[in-house]
Amino acid sequence: MTTLVWIILVVICLRAAGEGFEKLPLGEFEKLKLEGGILVARKGDAVIHGGHAKAGKQSLRLLGGEKREVEFVFEESLGEKMILSFWLERWTSRKPFFFGIEALEKDRWSEIYRGDKAIRVGGFLTLVEVQLGAEVKALRFRSTTPEASGIMIDELRIEPVKPMVVTKVTSIQPVVPVLIRKEVNPVVGLHLVAEGRTDAKEVVKLRIGLEGTTEIDAVKSVKILVSGSEAKAGVGEVFGIAKKDGRDLICEGSAKLVTGDNYFWVSVELNESADLDGRVDAQILSVEWSDGATQKPEVTSPKGNQRIGYALRLHGDDDSKAYRIPGMVQTKEGSLIAVYDVRWRGGGDLPGDIDVGMSRSVNGGQSWEKMKVIMDTGDDPKWRHDGVGDPAILVDRMTGRIWVIATWSHGNRSWNGSGQGIMPEETGQVMMCYSDDDGVSWSELINLTKELKKPEWHFLLQGPGAGITMKDGTLVFATQFQAGPKRTPYSSIMFSQDRGKTWQMGTGIKSNTTEAQVVELKDGSLMLNCRDNRGGARTVGVTRNLGKTWELHPTDRAGLREPVCMASLIRIGDRLYFSNPNTTRGRYNTTIKVSEDEGMTWPEKWHTLYDARLGNGYSSLAPVGDEKIGVLYEGVTELYFIRFPLNELSN
Numbered sequence: 001m002t003t004l005v006w007i008i009l010v011v012i013c014l015r016a017a018g019e020g021f022e023k024l025p026l027g028e029f030e031k032l033k034l035e036g037g038i039l040v041a042r043k044g045d046a047v048i049h050g051g052h053a054k055a056g057k058q059s060l061r062l063l064g065g066e067k068r069e070v071e072f073v074f075e076e077s078l079g080e081k082m083i084l085s086f087w088l089e090r091w092t093s094r095k096p097f098f099f100g101i102e103a104l105e106k107d108r109w110s111e112i113y114r115g116d117k118a119i120r121v122g123g124f125l126t127l128v129e130v131q132l133g134a135e136v137k138a139l140r141f142r143s144t145t146p147e148a149s150g151i152m153i154d155e156l157r158i159e160p161v162k163p164m165v166v167t168k169v170t171s172i173q174p175v176v177p178v179l180i181r182k183e184v185n186p187v188v189g190l191h192l193v194a195e196g197r198t199d200a201k202e203v204v205k206l207r208i209g210l211e212g213t214t215e216i217d218a219v220k221s222v223k224i225l226v227s228g229s230e231a232k233a234g235v236g237e238v239f240g241i242a243k244k245d246g247r248d249l250i251c252e253g254s255a256k257l258v259t260g261d262n263y264f265w266v267s268v269e270l271n272e273s274a275d276l277d278g279r280v281d282a283q284i285l286s287v288e289w290s291d292g293a294t295q296k297p298e299v300t301s302p303k304g305n306q307r308i309g310y311a312l313r314l315h316g317d318d319d320s321k322a323y324r325i326p327g328m329v330q331t332k333e334g335s336l337i338a339v340y341d342v343r344w345r346g347g348g349d350l351p352g353d354i355d356v357g358m359s360r361s362v363n364g365g366q367s368w369e370k371m372k373v374i375m376d377t378g379d380d381p382k383w384r385h386d387g388v389g390d391p392a393i394l395v396d397r398m399t400g401r402i403w404v405i406a407t408w409s410h411g412n413r414s415w416n417g418s419g420q421g422i423m424p425e426e427t428g429q430v431m432m433c434y435s436d437d438d439g440v441s442w443s444e445l446i447n448l449t450k451e452l453k454k455p456e457w458h459f460l461l462q463g464p465g466a467g468i469t470m471k472d473g474t475l476v477f478a479t480q481f482q483a484g485p486k487r488t489p490y491s492s493i494m495f496s497q498d499r500g501k502t503w504q505m506g507t508g509i510k511s512n513t514t515e516a517q518v519v520e521l522k523d524g525s526l527m528l529n530c531r532d533n534r535g536g537a538r539t540v541g542v543t544r545n546l547g548k549t550w551e552l553h554p555t556d557r558a559g560l561r562e563p564v565c566m567a568s569l570i571r572i573g574d575r576l577y578f579s580n581p582n583t584t585r586g587r588y589n590t591t592i593k594v595s596e597d598e599g600m601t602w603p604e605k606w607h608t609l610y611d612a613r614l615g616n617g618y619s620s621l622a623p624v625g626d627e628k629i630g631v632l633y634e635g636v637t638e639l640y641f642i643r644f645p646l647n648e649l650s651n
Helices: 381-386
Strands: 003-007 031-034 037-041 046-049 058-062 068-073 080-090 098-105 110-115 126-132 136-146 153-161 166-170 178-180 185-193 200-207 221-230 237-241 243-245 248-256 258-268 284-290 306-313 324-330 338-345 354-361 373-375 385-396 401-409 429-435 457-463 475-483 488-496 511-522 528-533 538-541 568-572 575-581 589-597 607-611 617-624 627-632 639-644
Touching: 003 248, 037 528, 058 136, 080 098, 080 136, 098 126, 110 126, 126 258, 136 153, 136 429, 166 284, 178 258, 200 221, 200 258, 306 354, 324 627, 324 639, 338 385, 338 617, 338 639, 354 401, 373 429, 373 488, 381 385, 381 401, 381 607, 385 457, 385 475, 401 475, 401 607, 429 457, 488 528, 511 568, 568 617, 575 617, 575 627, 589 627, 607 639
Parallel strands: 003 068, 178 306, 324 385, 324 617, 354 385
Antiparallel strands: 003 136, 031 037, 037 068, 046 058, 058 153, 080 126, 080 153, 098 110, 098 136, 166 185, 185 258, 200 248, 200 284, 221 237, 221 258, 237 248, 243 248, 306 639, 324 338, 338 354, 354 373, 385 401, 401 429, 457 475, 475 488, 475 511, 511 528, 528 538, 568 575, 575 589, 589 607, 617 627, 627 639
C-alpha cells in the first residue's frame, strides 16, 4: 500500500514566525482554527503528534493511507514575495517515496519544489526553503510514502525576502567531560541567531583562547565543529583545525548560516598523559565574517570549566560495536576493577553475541590495562550466540575475593524469552566467577540457577552494578526476578553468609521494580534502591532480615527522581552517594547526589552534574583511594570514567 497525501495550508499567520504546532490539541482533527485561517482534515487523514518535533514537543504528522487531504482555508494572498521554510522528517528509506510542494497563484496550481532525493530519513534532518510569489493564496504539500510510515513537518515559517542579519552572538557551555582517548570533546559552543534568508552570512574565522586549562601541554589538538541548527554538543561537521596565533588559536573555514539558531563547537583532544584531576576551558574571543568584519561574542565563555576523564571503552575497541552495563569496585589492594557488556555485533540487549569484559586500573583510573573477557558462554548462532551479560561485581572485604555475577541467555532466554524451569533451554542462567589475585586471573564459571531460582519464576538475574560486604561479613548482591502469569518483575537481594560457598534469595520488595542497588545503613539494615517501571521516582525500601520482609522507606517514590533507568548507590564513610540521570524523562543530565542522613534527604546543594548529554544512562560508583570517588558511566555504546574529590561533592 502507498499513501498519497495532499495538504493545503494557508499561512498568512506564519509570517516572520515559526509554526511549531505547540498550541494545537494533540491527536486527530477535523477542523482547527488558526490565526489567518482554518485547518480542515477528514477523519484519519492527519494528526498533531506529541513527543517528537524539531523544537518543542509537537509536530504535524501526515498519516498513512490513500488520498489523504488537509486544507487550511485561506484568508488572503501573501501580498509580497516571501520565503517558505520548514524542517522535514522522512520516516523510512523504503520505497515508494515522493515529496513535492505546489502553490496556488492566480487560481492556478504549479509545482515549486520537488524533494524526492533530497529528503533525509529521521530526526528532522532536512531544511526546505522555497521562494513564494506575492499572489500565492495557498500551498499544497504532496507526498507518497509506504503504509505505516509518513512525513513529519515542524517549524513552518513564511518570511519576507530580506538579507540575513545576525541578531545574537554568544557562547554556551553544557557540562561535558573532556575524555582521554576520545577525539571529539566539546568544551564550549558558539551560538549564533540569524534573521532573513537572502545573502546568508558566512563565518570564515574564529579566534579561541584556552585560559583556565590546567595542562596546556596535554592538549593534542583543537578543532571547530559546525552542527547547523542542531544544538547537540560536539555533533557536526569539521569547520577547521585550530593553529597557534600568539597566545591564542585561530581556526579558519567556511560555514554559511541558516535562519534561526546556528551552533559551532570548540573540541579539544588530549594526550594520554593528561591528569584526571585537571580541567579544560576555552573562550571564543571573536568571529570573523566573509566580508572581513569581526565580532566579539556577548559572552566569550560561561563561568566554569570541563572535567578531564578517561574513555575506558570506545565504539570499535577490540572490534566490538558497543559497550554497556557498567559495574565497578575498588579492591582491598586499591585497584579499580570495571566489568561491562562487550556487545560484539551491536548495541542491543540479550539475547545476542555478548560477553562480560573486565578492565583493571592500579593508579586510580588514570590508565587501564588491556581488556580481558572473563565470562564467555559460547558463540553458537543456533542459540543466539549464547550471550552472557548485565554484570554486577562485589569485593569480599574479609578475603579480598572479587565476585562477578551475570545472566546467561542460551538462545532467547533473557528478559522477554526466559521461561519457567531451571535448565538453560528453559530459562536464563545465573552465572558467577571470581578472582583471588586482585583481578589478574579469573575462575571458571559457576552456575547458581538451581540454588537460587524458583522453578515457577520466569527469570532471575542480578542488579546490575555492584554488591556489598556487610559489617558482619555477609555478601549481598541486588537481584530482580519475574513471577506470576504476567511475568511481573520484583527487585530483591541475594546473599551469602559463608564467603560465597552458598547463596540465598530474598523476597520481592514491590511489583514493577527491576534493576536495583543495595547499601547497609548504620543500624545494620539494608536499603534497596530500585528502578521503578512506573517512572518518575525511585522505589526505596529497607529490610532488617536479609530480604525476608521489606518496609518502604519514607523517601519511597519521592526522594530520588528517575526516567526509568538503572542507578548507582554506595556508602563511603558516613555518607551515601547516588548517581543517575537527574530527570523524569530522557537519560541525560547524569548527576551525583550526596546524603549525610542515611538517605532521608539529598540536598540540592550537593547535586553535581557530570555529563549533560543524552546517553544510555547507566552508571557505577566506587571509592578511589581514601579521598576520591569514581564513576563509570554510559555514553551511547561507550563507557567513560571520571573521578571527584569527596570534599568537592559535599562542599
